[in-house]
Amino acid sequence: MFIEIDGYPVYYETIGKGVPVLCIHGYGVDHRIMKNTVESVIKETDYAYSRIYIDLPGMGQSAVNPNIINADDMLSVLMKFIRKVIKKQHFLIIGNSYGGYLSNGINFKMAGCVDGMFFFCPVIIADSEKRKLPVHQHILLETINPGDHKKEFQEFLNTNVIITKKNWQRYLDELVTGKAVADTDFKERYFNDGYSFSFERELLETRHNCPMTVIVGRQDSTVGYDDAYNLVKDNEFGNFILLNEAGHNLQIDQAKLFNAHLLHFFKIHQ
Secondary structure, three states, X not given: OEEEEOOEEEEEEEEOOOEEEEEEOOOOOOOHHHHHHHHHHHXXXXXXXEEEEEOOOOOOOOOOOOOOXXXXXXXXXXXXXXXXXXXXXXXXXXXXXXXXXXXXXXXXXXXXXXXXXXXXXXXXXXXXXXXXXXXXXOEEOOOOOOOOOHHHHHHHHHHOOEEOHHHHHHHHHHHHHHHHHOOHHHHHHHHXXXXXXXXXXXXXXXXXXXXXXXXXXXXXXXXXXXXXXXXXXXXXXXXXEEEOOOOOOHHHHOHHHHHHHHHHHHHHHO
C-alpha cells in the first residue's frame, strides 16, 4: 500500500498484528530483503508482531522525493511515516546496513519511543574511507554459472563469503531485484551529496540505553564490524554478535545462526 509523505507516495507492507516492528532496508535495494529475512523467522512462531516493511524514497516502489537532499531529510520522512502509520505506539526497529544507520537516527531523535533495536551489518560511519574494514574473502563451495548476471555475480562475490547456488539464488531474489528498480539518478546524487547525518559525530558519542542486538560479519568489507561495537559497549541492555565466515549479507552466509539470534530478539520483546 501507499501513504503520502510530503506529497509523495511511500510504499510499505504490513503483515500481522501486535507490537509494531519497523523494518528498514539498506541502500539501493528495497523492502524484499527485509521481508524475506524476517518472515522466514517469524512465520515459525505465534508471536504477536505487526511487521512494517517500507521502501525508502527513490527505492523499490516509493517515489523519488526531490526534497530529500541528505540523510537528515530522509530521517525526517521516516519520522513522519512513523507518526502516520505507527502513531503514538512504542515500536521495535530492525535495520540492515544503511537502514541501521537511519534506525540509529530514529532512536536518537525519538528517544523513548523505541523499545528495542536489531541491527545486522549496520552502517555506523557514513564515510567509507573512515571505516575500519577487514579484508574480504569468499569460500567457493559450488561452481556457479551466472549467465546474464555477471556483474551481479561479481557483486555477490564481493559481499558474500559462502558461495553456493542456494545463496546466489537468494542474493538474486532479495537484492538484485531491489537494485533493479531503484532510481539511479536519485541514488547516485544522494550517495555523493547527502549520505551522512549532519549530527553523525554527536550520534557516535551518544550512550545508548535502548535494548539492542547488533550482529556483524567478521569478513564484512563493506561496513566492517569494529565500529559497530560502539553501539553496545556502554549499553547494559546490548548484545553484540560477531559471526565468522560472514560478509555484508550475513543473513545469507550464516542463515541458521542469524535466524536464531533474530528469533531470540522477538522472544525477549514479546
